Amino acid sequence: MYKKKKVQLKDIAQEANVSVALVSYVLNGRHTNRIKPETAERIKEAAMRLNYQPNYFAKGLKTQKSYTIGLVLADLTNPFSTQITRAIENELNNHQYNILIGSTDENGDKLRNLIDVFRSRQVDGLIILPTENSEKVITELHESGFPYVLIDRYFRDTAFNFVVNDNYFTTFSATKRLIKRGKRKIGFITLKTNLFHISERKRGFIEACEEAGIDITDCIVEATLEQLDKEVRAGINNIKQKYSNLDALLFSTDNLMxxxxxYAIKYKLYVENRIELMAVDEARFYNIYPSPIQYYKQPLAEMGQKAVQFLMSKIEGNKSQTIQEIVKGKLVG
Amino acid sequence: MYKKKKVQLKDIAQEANVSVALVSYVLNGRHTNRIKPETAERIKEAAMRLNYQPNYFAKGLKTQKSYTIGLVLADLTNPFSTQITRAIENELNNHQYNILIGSTDENGDKLRNLIDVFRSRQVDGLIILPTENSEKVITELHESGFPYVLIDRYFRDTAFNFVVNDNYFTTFSATKRLIKRGKRKIGFITLKTNLFHISERKRGFIEACEEAGIDITDCIVEATLEQLDKEVRAGINNIKQKYSNLDALLFSTDNLMxxxxxYAIKYKLYVENRIELMAVDEARFYNIYPSPIQYYKQPLAEMGQKAVQFLMSKIEGNKSQTIQEIVKGKLVG
DNA sequence: ATAATTTGTTTAAACGTTTAAACTTGTTTA
DNA sequence: TAAACAAGTTTAAACGTTTAAACAAATTAT
Incomplete structure (x- = not known):
């Protein structure tokens, strides 16, 4: 039978023969210098014995703190999301915080809705992977002064708080690495989108090639999400047709990879003409490929940690501080 | 500047020139037959205008309901987890519930801890993917009468609430399908574990072969999580060595696949000797393989939906009812 | 010996809702 | 014409904490 009346402060007070207030003080470690050690001991013992669990609602009502933060993801089923979630969760555990998770499915309306829902649940702060065209709602959030931090994605020239990967560096360093190994004709496969972090990746590729004096006419493929497979295939075909000396392909996301x-397996790119593959983001399926795949590994753990730490300091009163952190990952493989 | 004093019932009452109680009644749709329509209208209008959001703590304190359920996953980064999460989330949205997510990383202690944390956060119910050897803590939960339901995994001969895939059927039907297509020598690659649902998959394979009079001596590979890659490779090699007529491989999870x-790409199983591949669970990387891969698609959406619906009815008072639902998926590809 | 301070504890208000019960005022019934 | 009822609204207690302020007793200072 459920409904075994929850034990509360009152019960402990009775058991230990003290007032409710004293129990609260002891259990929260307040006024420790004033309270007689034996009394404190008696109270703790009683709390332990009765298996006291504070009532979250009552506590929250008084303190206005939920010890919960809201995490707004763009797509929960994306491996990238889950890894960043894990990083955040790990760090949050250190701070005794919990996490409410929501997913926008790249939909701006859902983003606004989730922020509302989370705030009405009194989360203490928000970590957000913003969707495309969500500058307006983020601006509102920013101006409200509510503690938040964007992660992974950001916007051009804004005063928002964010912790992101150096997206320019991802492709810039990857491209330079390829060039250093003697590759001169590199195809770049990316997404057709106005997400800022993706356009930064494109810029990285272009500038690395320019720096090396490599012509990139018709070397860039921009595929739309709706027809990803088809457009990537067609795109690679085009490049190959135009440049028989194509010797590397760089993919700007794991999905594109x-x-x-x-394509690469079907046409045996690895045997026929040693076209090297490189990607931004890792994925567990890379090792299926017979020849090694290099990739840029995003510093997800670091990003998660930084984002949480910033949010904690913001929540704990440092209202005015802002953060705009761009961290670098490294090439692997 | 943050701290724009939250609007509360009191403010609306003032605005609409009524008592706080009446505001509460109107906003919650109570006593609708008694309240003058114009007053109700005035109150609703004021609430809207002031953008009232009820205080979650105060509400919860009175009603003892959080409209939140806790979801305990085994491994958040596993695509399977995220898909089941999405299914659950979808259904929960229909019921205006939110979801607190935690991950045990297959660790029994973490499972116990998460249940405690969630319950102290006053979740209204729990959906759990239990880890190995967690019968004890689940038994305690069950006996406490708290609303919960296991999903995906379950235990042999217990009275617990669960909604699971018919794991026996996964491999039984997959094997039969292979046999029907003329395959007579099938290798089965599975995990070395005592998780009940995995052992059910083994049983499915064995019984399907027996039914067809197929000898399966040395046809089963059981790999440990720690050395998955190596042991799978070695296992397949062994089978191939013993049976030159091997013509199919069945994998009991997507990770094994x-x-x-x-292995299959490296040794060109698809050309050389037309060894067909089949798996339980789908994964986005299957289409990398040059020849089609069949798989058993678990009815995740259905499972999530059933689990939530059961939990809802349990929460809404139907304390005594239990559920033990075994749903079937289908072969794809 | 009295005042001031320290030590240890209690009182009581507050947080923002919900909800049973009470209270008006107006209308019907006998 | 008083009693009963109905319609519409308010009062006030409760939910389980936290915390400032008050209090009592013991100790120290003057």
Missing amino acids: LCGLQ | LCGLQ
Whole structure:
């Protein structure tokens, strides 16, 4: 039978023969210098014995703190999301915080809605992976003064708080690495989108090539999410047709790499003409490919940690401080 | 500047020139037959205008309901987890519930801890993917009468609430399908574990073969999580060595299939000797493989939906009812 | 010996809702 | 014409904490 009346402060007070207030003080470690050690001991013992669990609602009502933060993801089923979630969760555990998770499915309305829902649940702060065209709602959030931090994605020239990967550096360093190994004709496969972090990746590729004096006419493929597979395939075909000396392909996301791999295996790029593959983001399926795949590994753990730490300091009163952190990852493989 | 004093019932009452109680009644749709329509209208209008958001703590304190359920996953980064999460989330949205997510990383202590944390956060119910050897803590939960339901995994011969895939059927039907297509020598790659649902998959394979009079001596590979790659490779090698007529491989999880694919591409199983591949669970990387991969698709959406619906009815008072639902998925590809 | 301070504890208000019960005022019934 | 009822609204207690302020007793200072 459920409904075993929850034990509360009152019960402990009775058991230990003291007032409710004293129990609260002891259990929260307040006024420790004033309270007689034996009394404190008696109270703690009683709390332990009765298996006291504070009532979250009552506590929250008084303190206005939920010890919960809201995490707004763009797509929960994306491996990237889950890894960043894990990083955040790990760090949050250190701070005794919990996490409410929501997913926008790249939909701006859902983003606004989730922020509302989370705030009405009194989360203490928000970590957000903003969707495309969500500058307006983020601006509102920013101006409200509510503690938040963007992660992974950001916007051009804004005063928002964010912790992101150096997206320019991802492709810039990857491209330079390829060039250093003698590759001169590199195809770049990316997404057609106005998400700022993706356009930064494109810029990284372009500038690395320019620096090396490499012509990139018709070397860039921009595929739309709706027809990813088809457009990637067609794109690679085009490049190959135009440049018989194509010797590397750089993919700006793991999803694109997935499409590319399909193509690469089918046409045996690794044997026929040693076209090297490189990607931004890692994925567990890379090792399916017979020849090694290099990739840029985003510093997710660091990003998660930084984001949480910033949020904690913001929540704990440092209202005015802002953060705009761009961290670098490294090439692997 | 943050701290724009939250608007509360009191403010609306003032604005609409009525008592706080009446505001509460109107906003919660109580006593609608008694309240003058114009007053109700005035109150609703004021609430809207002031952008009232009820205080979650105060509400919860009175009603003892959080409209939140806790979801305990085994491994957040596993695609399977995220898909089931999405299914649950979708259904929960229909009921205006939110979801607190935690991950045990297959660790029994963490499971116990998460249940405690969630309950102290006053979640109204729990959906749990139990870890190995967690019968004890689940038994305690069950006996406490708290609303919960296991999902995906379950235990042999227990009275617990669960909604699971018919794991026996996964491999039984998959094997039968292979046999029907003329395959007579099938290798089965599975995990070495005592998780009940995995052992059910083994049983499915065995019984399907027996039914067809197929000898399966040395046809089963059981790999440990720690050395998955290596053991899968070695296992397949062994089977191939013993049976030159091997004509299909059945993998009991997508992770195993990932290892298998690596092997299959490297040794060109699809050309050389037309060894067909089949898996339980789908994964986005299957289409990398040059020849089609079949798989058993678990009815995740259905499972999530059933689990939530059961939990809702349990929470809404139907304390005594239990559920033990075994749903079937289908072969795809 | 009295005042001031320290030590240890209690009192009581507050947080923002919900909800049973009470209270008006107006209308019907006998 | 008083009693009963109905319609519409308010009063006030409760939920389980936290915390400032008050209090009592013991100790120290003057």
